[in-house]
Amino acid sequence: MILIGGPVADAVSVASGRGGTDRQLGRIRLRRSGEGGRAGRRGPDVGGGQYARDVEPSATPPPLWRRLWIAAPVAVVLFVVGVLIDMLGIINVPGLAVLPETSEGSATVTRLGVGVVLLLVAAWTSVFWRERHPIVVLIAGAVLAAIGVSYLLLLVGAVAYASRRPRPWAVSGAVAAAVLLFAVREATTSWGAALPWLLAREVGTPREPAWIVASFVCAVASMAIAAGVVFGARARHRARLSDVRAEQEHRRVDELTEQMVRQAERERIARDMHDALAHRLSVVSLHAGALEAAAASSGADAGEIARTVREQTHAALQDMRGLIGDLRSGPADASPPTIRGVRTLLAGLRTGGTPITSYVMLEAPERASTQLDSAVHRIVQEALTNAIKHAPRAPIDVHVEVDPRSGARIRVVNPLLPDASPAVPGGGHGTLGIRERAAALDGTAWIGVHDGTFIVDVTLPWQEREQGVDMLGA
Structure with missing residues (x-):
């Protein structure tokens, strides 16, 4: 049982979560919608609702070198700190180390303990994949907790999983139950002698009040800190998704506004073209009919009618040139x-x-x-x-x-x-x-x-x- 390792490692784990969160913002997962059989863009859920609904990324994910620059040092710190703390935690397991009679002495690791040390080193390498594969971290942490080393890696995996999954409550509940069972075993059996040995010179025996209180206080405090870290990470993730959603809506509004402006301009040009050209061409058609009738009657003034047709046709061409000028240089250059x-x-x-x-x-x-x-x-x-x-x-x-x-x-x-x-x-x-x-x-x-x-x-x-x-x- 480790009092210091859990909170420190959990805090470091959340600090490393930003890279993974940002990568989540850069992904689009297509799922089949339940209504009408339509496919929609949806993101992960938060709590009982959706984590991100119809949210598209506002930008491409951060480059690989930037993600590695943030995630790699954090993973190294987690690995080093976790291995060192769990190497002390092997004292929890009977047969892995020989404890001194007093707290002033030093423990001796057995051959079986050396094998467990190699196992825990291998298990802690999973923190390098905690963002993409938190299940691997959970499994490795569960193995160490089952052996009796510590539940530190299990809490790190739970934080990584719960910070990035829509409904992590079942897994979180299982982890909490495992931690409490670990504390019960530590308080009632010879497993878990490391905590009292580190806290007091005179430790007594299991089932004593000080032993039981220390085990459960450490377990509850570790889970409380882990839960706070998870809720904080999810809140920050929701805030980032809200920013992305707001930016996306602003962009949609801008696009719709631009479309409306273009549509209004097209309608204006269509009205002007209809009003101007339709009038001119109607007059031309009217006088063309009169010219046709005048051609059959020698007494009519065909020349005057033909002149009117020519003038109206010329005016229609001028109107057309003006409208084309509107399209090329903008309506401000036209004289209304x-x-x-x-x-x-x-x-x-x-x-x-x-x-x-x-x-x-x-x-x-x-x-x-x-x-x-x-x-x-x-x-x-x-x-x-x-x-x-x-x-x-x-x-x-x-x-x-x-x-x-x-x-x-x-x-x-x-x-x-x-x-x-x-x-x-x-x-x-x-x-x-x-x-x-x-x-x-x-x-x-x-x-x-x-x-x-x-x-x-x-x-x-x-x-x-x-x-x-x-x-x-x-």
Whole structure:
């Protein structure tokens, strides 16, 4: 029985556990999940729950030289200290050494004792594999405890095992029972004379109170220290896994944020391309049909219609170049559409022969935010495109009113023509884009049929342009 060796060796064993813990962080074990038959990434359990759930390593394991630099010296210290202490512990076993009559004398090791010394040296070499194969240390420690040398190596193996296993309680309980049985044998038999011999000059005989108390106090204290070391190591391991889990979640959040930004940019480009090109191409299609009709009638002004087709086609190409420029250099280099451009938009359609009745009242448009500025223009553009598609040559009534007090009100109305077919096939993305733009600015959009007319009615709250933007635009 050894009073000093157990706690010291256990503390050293925990100090060596960091390398093994870090290696655990660098591993991924794939197990079949119990729900739905899906495979998931899972780590070892802690207590009744999981040690690490869906945790991936944040980095590669430490290099081999670094692990050896930490683990090898600790293993050497464990080996040397353990062998020296257990060489004293062979006095516990009858027949291995001849004890002196008093504590002042020296013990003599027998030939059988020499063989046991060689055995314990071989058993203690297992500490060099305690991180990867703690079971080997447990078996070697159990052999030494069964012989009666000491339970020090058994406690070292228990600490190594319990610090790295999800549910070590069965093995830990078995080790505790073995230690208590060792103490019982030491207190009630001639096995275990080393402890009293080291602690007192006059030791008496087994079964005396001092003998029994010393044996059990040493056993309980050793197990308590070992348990504290195990719980501390597991707590540190859980903390490391929590850090890894938090870092992994941060990385996932960053990836999702980046994906959302990219998706938002793709949707913005898709809306702009739809709003700009669909409008231009709808006008081109409308005037191409008029040009076809004019070619059959000598009285129509085919030249004017052809000029409008050419201008709209050229404008569509310019819009395409602008969108490609967005993709190459970023949206900051593009000049967004503005509220003031609504009048130009209406004038272009009137020039092409589309009958439009409009009321446009713009008050302080320069104070509107960039988002509101662009949204008003794009909503009017898409509403006109929709009217041209589904009711070619039908009159369009446009009402646009923008002021800082009431915000923006856009209303585009065109009659439904029962026999008219769409000039350009549509996919329904235009009206969806109008609703999305209105929702993005906390506005409302009503789009539908009422009393034989198709109505687009949008209300947007006022948004003031930031001062910094005004200064840049000045």
